[in-house]
Amino acid sequence: LANKNFTVVFVLGGPGSGKGTQCANIVQHFGYSHLSAGDLLRAEMKSGSENGFMIQDMIKEGKIVPSEVTIKLLERAMLESGNDKFLIDGFPRNEENRAAFEAVTGIEPKFILFFECSEEEMQRRLLSRNQGREDDNIETIKKRFKVYMESSLPVIEYYKAKGKVRKIDAARPILEVFEAVRGCFPRGNI
Numbered sequence: 725l726a727n728k729n730f731t732v733v734f735v736l737g738g739p740g741s742g743k744g745t746q747c748a749n750i751v752q753h754f755g756y757s758h759l760s761a762g763d764l765l766r767a768e769m770k771s772g773s774e775n776g777f778m779i780q781d782m783i784k785e786g787k788i789v790p791s792e793v794t795i796k797l798l799e800r801a802m803l804e805s806g807n808d809k810f811l812i813d814g815f816p817r818n819e820e821n822r823a824a825f826e827a828v829t830g831i832e833p834k835f836i837l838f839f840e841c842s843e844e845e846m847q848r849r850l851l852s853r854n855q856g857r858e859d860d861n862i863e864t865i866k867k868r869f870k871v872y873m874e875s876s877l878p879v880i881e882y883y884k885a886k887g888k889v890r891k892i893d894a895a896r897p898i899l900e901v902f903e904a905v906r907g908c909f910p911r912g913n914i
């Protein structure tokens with residue numbers, strides 16, 4: 725992908741912070757394609773691939789799937805989209821994800837949208853989502869929060885040090901959050 729000149733924005737934040745919801749809004753206004761790493765992994769799991777059971781176990785335990793699996797799915801989705809601007813939602817989740825993505829694709833993210841929200845509010849959202857996700861139960865949610873704090877926040881710190889993080893207060897109502905998000909995409913041509 726290194727020679728493709730793709731634009732990538734990483735959309736990060738805790739479980740239930742609203743990454744998927746806001747990405748759907750951004751897509752409608754700014755011409756990006758939305759790639760949720762979690763959605764790609766769940767689709768791969770349901771496709772009956774050889775990695776299916778491994779992915780299912782990891783998601784149920786809130787653990788991070790090995791990056792070669794996730795990166796392969798992201799690369800394929802990018803090439804198949806026909807687009808050159810991507811919101812990558814929920815990836816990278818740890819330092820290893822981040823370094824492997826840069827090494828394999830040669831892509832540096834344009835910036836990072838970071839949705840900040842309290843655990844209390846995120847937990848409330850996840851428990852009332854009701855979309856049959858196997859990880860939306862209180863035991864798994866606690867594990868997801870722990871992995872997020874221990875492994876994913878350091879990735880955000882890494883990009884903060886590079887001046888690439890656009891922090892959004894994601895605890896507000898959906899439309900108010902989007903007003904803040906919109907301001908990160910001036911003129912719609914980033």
Ligand code: UP5
Pocket residue numbers: 737738739740741742743744745746760761762763765782783784785786787788789790794813814815816817849850852853859868894895896897898899901
């Ligand atoms: N909602 C949204 N915004 C709201 C607002 N402002 N006010 C009130 N309600 C709001 O939103 C969650 C719920 O809240 C929805 O019902 C929504 O209507 C409401 P959503 O937009 O879905 O939040 P999101 O941040 O996308 O939450 P999600 O649960 O998808 O985040 P996770 O990061 O936990 O899940 P993901 O799918 O990215 O990953 C799942 C698992 O896959 C991981 O735990 C891991 O095991 C695995 N994974 C990897 O191993 N590697 C990867 O790279 C990615 C995933």
Ligand code: MG
Pocket residue numbers: 743744760762814
């Ligand atoms: Mg999501």
